[in-house]
Amino acid sequence: MRIRQIREDDIKALTDICVKGMEFDYFNEDIVREKTINAVDYEPELGMVYELNHKVAGFAQCSFGKRNDHPHGWIRLLVVHPVFRGQGIGSALLSECESRLRGRGAFSISTMDAVPNYFTPGLDYRYTEAFCFLEKHSYERVGENINLTCNVSPEMFQLHKEIEGLKTKGFDVRRAEREDTSAVLEFIRREFPLWEGEVREAFRNEPPSLYICWRKNKVVGFSAYDTNNKNTGWFGPMGVDPGFRGHGIGAVLCRACLRDIALQGHRAATIAWVGPVKFYARICQARIDRIFWVWQKSLSL
């Protein structure tokens, strides 16, 4: 056996492991690349493949950053092929993740809520093996996150009237263009600094998968899609300046993205890692879809 870095020619095998090993999720090669070797925050030493008899038996991809101002590590993905489970491979990968992140100075490590490039905002509560696995390795459940879903079709979101209505109040909602980047980032850094990475990702898409609301040459709201798990109907994040809430800006911004998701051919959107359930239930009839637990462990001992 050996643990080595992830290579481009592993992607097919890693995708197969994810598809067979995580039955409550959807994977394809693009998503696996986006979470590993093509991740904006990719660090080769934090990605690892476990080989057994020249076969890829499992892998893990971590990321490193700051949480609440403290150095923190995330396990973005850790999956063992079902055929190779129960032999200590998951434990070996987890221990390697912990030791590499400790080596980077991480005080703590958590599962899957790896901002900005996360696959899911925690571990789906139904993964029973992983529940037992993480408990055994002294992880504690420290939080819960929710994904909503809603149906989408292009006809559901005719926005002309709503956009005109906002114009009469001095608000201009439109798709972001590349020239808007610095104005948008200035707004995001001021109001929603945690979302800068995802907004930058939205600008990398062609066209930018981002709508903004302007008032007197200032950005006062934004909504984005395809910032994570691209081409799966992934909506979020979005936010409106607290001084301009209650005018219907958020509803229009959100619906503009949902309309685009419908035009991409999706029949449902994922509204990830919420937040204001009532707002989405009201404006697009969203319903609670999945619940995720964040597991965490201190690395400081």
Ligand SMILES: CC(C)(COP(=O)(O)OP(=O)(O)OC[C@H]1O[C@@H](n2cnc3c(N)ncnc32)[C@H](O)[C@@H]1OP(=O)(O)O)[C@@H](O)C(=O)NCCC(=O)NCCS
């Ligand atoms: C969780 C996972 C990585 C474990 O991999 P693995 O190689 O089977 O793990 P190990 O052989 O090292 O097992 C370690 C411990 O996990 C728990 N565990 C593993 N399989 C289990 C099962 N079928 N039922 C209950 N507990 C189980 C046990 O506590 C086990 O230790 P023990 O045998 O001494 O009791 C694997 O099940 C998996 O890939 N699941 C899907 C992906 C996932 O949920 N990832 C979690 C990301 S944090």
